[in-house]
Amino acid sequence: MKSENQQFSSGKKLPHIIYLWLGDKIFKVVTVALGATIILITLGMAWVLFEEGSLAFYEFGFFEFLTETTWDPAVQLVFGAWPFLFGTLVTSTAALLISFFPALAVAIFSAEYAPKWLAEIIDNLIKLIASIPSVVVGIWGIFILAPWLRDAVYTPITVWAENNYPGLSPLLGNPMGYGIATATIVLALMIVPYTTALAKDAIKAVPKDQREASYALGSTRWEVIRMAVLPNARAGIIAGAILSLGRAIGETMAVAMLIGNKNTLPFSVFGAGATIPSVIVNEFREAVESLHLSSLMAIGFILFLIALIVNLTAAYIQRKLSIGGGQVI
Known part of the structure; x- marks a missing residue:
């Protein structure tokens, strides 16, 4: 009788084990397939951009296309990516430099100093700012920010420079309100929420034991934080900052509405400029020549490479600077 019960019990367990094994295999296959799909989509996007831009690369040469300073789709049919590459790197890097320390300060205050009710308000405001559409930010910049900067900031600085340092006038440019400086300020405002949120998450992830050990040694609150x-x-802080840089590099509508869209060098601080996303959104629908369209796809491929490098850099830094992941500083 006992042996029959044991056989019955083992007979019930065997299908259950098979189901678990089969479910584990199915989950593994689905997970690997989804991950491979994302990789294939990314590679497909890169290949399409490169293939569509190959005419421009063949016509001008890859490095010559990167370093050429003229973009003339109307007369000469000469296309060079350097003005847009330069504008993209300058505006996004300057925006990160402007926004990083204010964003870090907000993250520290929200995570370490603010009471819970105030921290929740700050978090909700950060999420609200991050959710504002780019085109709405651009409209606000056109009607509010750019006129105010032109009258209250750019014009007084330009007048002062002309009276005291005339040699700076070409560097500052015409203070019309729409240009590299305005686009940079707007980009800084747009990436502050991302830097703040990622920095706060990194700060909150630090174990309480680290804080308590420092307090036990007689440290002040600021010394504990520092x-x-x-x-x-x-x-997490540095990786979040670099990811915010990637967000600034790919920003399109607000920048296109405020940067002035000048397609040739030299640029000036208060004068018009252009970025890769802004020239694509402004000229893509008007590109009738195959070489013009191919050139737009080519700078799109360059933007793809820049974004890929930025994201890989963020992942590398996060791995190297993480606890137990090695020391680089």
Whole structure:
């Protein structure tokens, strides 16, 4: 009788084990397939951009296309990506430099100093700012920010420079309100929420034991943050800043509405400029010549490479600076 019960019990367990094994295999196959799909889509996008831009690369040469300073789709049919590459790197890097420390300060205050009710308000405001559509930010910049900067900031600085340092006038340019400086300020405002949110998550992820050990040694709150919290959160903070840089590099509508869209060098601080996303959105629908269209796809491929490098850099820095992942500083 006992042996029959044991056989019955083992007979019931065997199908259950098979189901678990089969479910594990199905989950593994689905997960690998989805991951491979994302990789294939990314590679497909890169290949399409390169293939469509190959005419421009063949016509001008890859490095010559990168370094050429003339973009003339109307008369000469000469296309060079350097003005847009330069404008993209300058505006996005300057926006990160402007926004990083204010965003880090907000993250520290929200995570370490603010009471819970105030921290929740700050978090909701950050999410609200991040959710504002780019075109709405651009409209606000056109009607509010750009006129105010032109009258209250750019014009007084330009007049002062002309009276005291005339040699700076070409560098500053015409203070019309729409240009590289305005686009940079708007980009800085747009990436502050991302840098703040990622920095706060990194700070909150630091174990409480680190804080308590520092307090036990007699440290003040600021010393705890400076010596115990920030060193352990640096991986997330720096990686978040670089991801925000990638967000600034790919920003399109607000920049296209405020940067002035000048397609040739030299640029000036207050004068018009252009970025890769802005020239694509402004000229794609008007590109009738195959070489013009191919050139737009070619700078799109360059933008893809820049975004890929930025994201890989963020992942590398996060891995190297994480606890137990090695020391680089």
